[in-house]
Amino acid sequence: MKKALAGMRVLDLTQVLAGPYCTMCLADMGADVIKIEKYPNGDDTRALGPFINEESYVYMMVNRNKRSIRLNLKEEEGKEILYNLVRHADVFIENFRPGVAAKLGIDYDTLAKLNKELIYCSISGYGQTGPYKDKGGYDIMAQGLSGIMSFTGDKGGRPVKTGIALHDIAAGNTAVQSILTAYIHRLTGGSGQYIDLSLVDSGLAWTVWEAASYFGKGEVPTPNGTAHRLATPYQGFKTKDGYILVGAANQKLWMKFCSEVVEKEEWITDSRFCTNDDRIANISILEEEIEKILVNQSSTYWLDLLEKANIPSGPIYSYDQTLNDPHINERDMIIEYDHPKAGKVKTLGFPAKYSKTPGEISRPAPTLGEHTEEVLKELGLNLDYSRLLTKGVI
Amino acid sequence: MKKALAGMRVLDLTQVLAGPYCTMCLADMGADVIKIEKYPNGDDTRALGPFINEESYVYMMVNRNKRSIRLNLKEEEGKEILYNLVRHADVFIENFRPGVAAKLGIDYDTLAKLNKELIYCSISGYGQTGPYKDKGGYDIMAQGLSGIMSFTGDKGGRPVKTGIALHDIAAGNTAVQSILTAYIHRLTGGSGQYIDLSLVDSGLAWTVWEAASYFGKGEVPTPNGTAHRLATPYQGFKTKDGYILVGAANQKLWMKFCSEVVEKEEWITDSRFCTNDDRIANISILEEEIEKILVNQSSTYWLDLLEKANIPSGPIYSYDQTLNDPHINERDMIIEYDHPKAGKVKTLGFPAKYSKTPGEISRPAPTLGEHTEEVLKELGLNLDYSRLLTKGVI
Structure with a gap:
């Protein structure tokens, strides 16, 4: 079966996370991604642990399915090689x-x-434009500038960052979309073009709910822990051995929660908790009262009861629990492949399940410059590789 | 100029956030997105405030550039209309x-x-598969199951959710990518196909750094406030009027920070703070000492000093500060258009800046069923609209 992006050739001069995440998505779907790594040590993440037989796990995680060539762009010959590659790239x-x-x-x-x-x-x-264009941009600075950090955290508490590198991932995803869109434009009669995108803009574009509240009524969001602003209980609670989420967001579910889960039927007629408005007005008391009960039993115990009562709910997993969950595994979200140096390497699977062009691991993450000769030969360049190596061009 | 996705027709039966976000991205780039809204009240977000002249800002935020038809799929005639639409859709x-x-x-x-x-x-x-497939899936449950909530929050504190609906947005973005990829597959000789994607998988696929640490050395991430795990100071600090981020992640920047920003040259030789390892070992003391100084002046004061010293830094903006920042505005991240009922509507701009096929607002978010007749006429269906309306089909 032809891969979905077969025939698309990508020259990837990015490193670390945002760019490599983008080109991994393209490579997973069959694009020929040629990673052009800087001289002499390549992508900075090659030096970041953890290592398996000297191969960086961080590097391997976002560079599967790509080929690697090393190229010194400060050498005229290096640049000429790049120009040759560009003539044959999409x-x-x-x-x-x-x-x-x-x-x-x-x-x-x-x-x-x-x-x-x-x-x-x-x-x-x-x-590429605007007053801050020359500033060094890192994910955390983007999380601060977009405002997202200011409304993530405990109620009344300090801002906290999102656990993942949110804006790096946002820029990577926006890059995938815009590259595919521009490619479709070309396939349907348009020509090439330039795309400028930033970590800040890419993450900011995701604040649609907050923008609606701000533009619509001037509301500035603040951190709220795990809780919903408008309904309760719809949030996380501590149990004996962890945390769970309870989504009893309407009156019927609230009543079932009282009678079938926490066995507090008296709360249904308690003036503090009668309606959702009452509960929101007394949310701190309610949280405390609920948690007093939930901490006496395990997460599993409560989740079973909640499921029997048909109340939306779920665990707040630690990351090892996530990766060991049967559903996550049945969805093929953890896959394994053989790496020539690192051996068996586990990696995250493909989130979209295509019926005809499924993602697959066709190649392990490359070692530095592994495909330099192979790629240049494909271009018909008959170069003296040992001289270029000695000279520090490749 | 032809729009990048001109000629792509999308039938959108989604509502609320994940799906509508996806189809907004497609519509922004020129796809003909026909939103098929349920009978009688359409997308659930039409009932969510804030409202401007009875139009929901939340709905308008993610449904610009689309057409709307209302269709009762429980009526045989409604389904026949949908089948007709399907024959002409991509x-x-x-x-x-x-x-x-x-x-x-x-x-x-x-x-x-x-x-x-x-x-x-x-x-x-x-x-669509796996043991949890029949559970009701909401963004917050996905944040709990993916583990991301467990490593977002204050150090040693409770899990908190990311301020935005992270997994909804993840699913929306993954949907854009997979639809464009499948479309390219079709344009280059392949046929149609089915794509199954979930909120949980889409967000989990973004935990690449955490997966590398877990697969590589069994490390389970925990919440860490705004701080970096391996370098300090590289985190947020309180000032007199807000919070700022300081990224003095290496020894040279640390020394500049001591001498040129906080004027604590003695810290350079202080045995508690000498090397990065010392600073990480004494991070709580360091944070406290730094903050004792930073709270005496405004964010602007410190950011000016940090910039002069060439130390990566930035504000932690509240969301209103973000939307009023000159850089954000110069990047066209806030745009305005005229809506026939709501009047002037502000919305977020397009994160990718294309040189030839820029995103644009070609139509306001539609009123419910605004394009029913128009779309059905394009299909050549000469129907008795008033009868269908009376019968509750459209």
Whole structure:
């Protein structure tokens, strides 16, 4: 079976997370992603542990299905090799600080002269324009600037960051979408183009509910723990051995929760908890009262009762519980492949399950420069590799 | 200029956030998204405030650029109209609970018989397979199951949810990518197919760093406030009027921070803070000492000093500060359009800036059923609309 993105060639000059996450998504669906790693040590994550037989797990996690060539773009011969690659590529993606690509002679204007069909995507912290464009942009700074950090955390507490690198992932996903969109434009008669996207904008675009409240009534969101602003109980509670989520968001579910779960039928007529408005007005007392009961039994005990009562609910898993859950495993969200140096490598699976073009691991994450010769030979370049190696070009 | 996704017709049977976010991204890039809203009241978010002249801001936020038709799928005539639409569509997307589409007679197997080129995408809480498939899936339950909630929050504190509906957004983004990928597959010789994706899997796929640590060395992540696990100071601090982020992640930046920002040159030789390892070992004391100084001046004061010292830094904005920031505005992340009923409506801009096919607002979010007649006429269906309306079909 032809892979969905077979025939799409991507030159990937990104490193760390946002860009590599994007090109992993493309490679998983069959694009030929050629990772062009900097001289001499390649992607910075190659130096980040944990390591298995000297291979970085962090690197391997987001670089499966790609080929790697090492290229010194500060050497004229290195740049010539890149130009040759560009002539045969569909997509070029980079995450240098704004201005650096131009200094290296690999900016869009230069490369579009070699290949006007090229789709060129730049990822940066703040974008190629605007007053902050020259600032160093990291995920955490983007989480602060987008406001998301200010409404994540305990009620009345300090801002906290989202556990994952939210804006890196946002930029990576936005890059996938925009590259695929621009590719469709080309397949249906359009030409190549330039795409500028930032960590900040990509995450900010996800604050749609908060934007509706702010634009609609000037409401500024604040952190609220695990709780819903408008309904309760709809939040996390401590149990004897962990935390669970209870979603008794309407009156019928609340009544079932009182009678069938916590066995507090008297709460149904308690003036503090009668209606949802009453419960929201007394939410601190309610939380305390509920938790006093829930801490006496295990999460499993309560989740069984909640399920029997048909009340939306679920565990708050620690990450090891997540990865060992039977549902997660039955959904193939953990897969394993053989790496020539690291041996058996576990990795996360493909979130979209396609009936005809499923994601698959066709190649392990590459070692540094593993495919330099292979790729250059495909271009018909008969180069003196040992001389280029000695000279520090590849 | 042709829009990037011109010619792609999408039938959108989703509501609330994940699905509508997906189809908004497609519509922004020029796809003809026909939102098929349920009889009689349409998308549930139409009933959610804030309202402007009775139009829901929440609904308008994620449904711009789409057309709306109202259709009662429980009526045989309603279903026949849908089948007619399916014959002329490229993409079909739904977010019913698993099994409901089949009961309605609009599952993939049925619709593929009418149009074998159809790309059919299902979004659900837990997916179409696995032991939890029949559970009601909401964003918060997915945040709990994926483990992300367990490593978001204050150090040693309770789990908290991410401020945005993280897994809804993850599913929406994964849907965009998989639909575009399947569409490229079709444009390059493949046929239609079925895509099954879930809120849980989509967010879990984003935990790549945490997976690397867990698979590589069995490490289970825990909440850590705004702080980095391996370097300090690289986190948020309280100032006189808010919070800021300081990213002095290496020795050189630490020394500059001591001498040029907080004027504590003695810390450089203080045995508690000498090396990064020392600082991590004494992080609580360090945080306290730094904050004692930073709370005496405003965020702006410190950010100016940090910028002069070339230390990565930035504000932790409240959401109103974000939307009023000059950089955010110069990046066109806030746009405004005229809505026939609501008047001037502000909305978030397009995160990817395309040189040739920029996103644009071509139509306001539709009123319920606004395009029923228009769309059905395009199909060449000459129906008795007033009879269908009276009968409760449209």
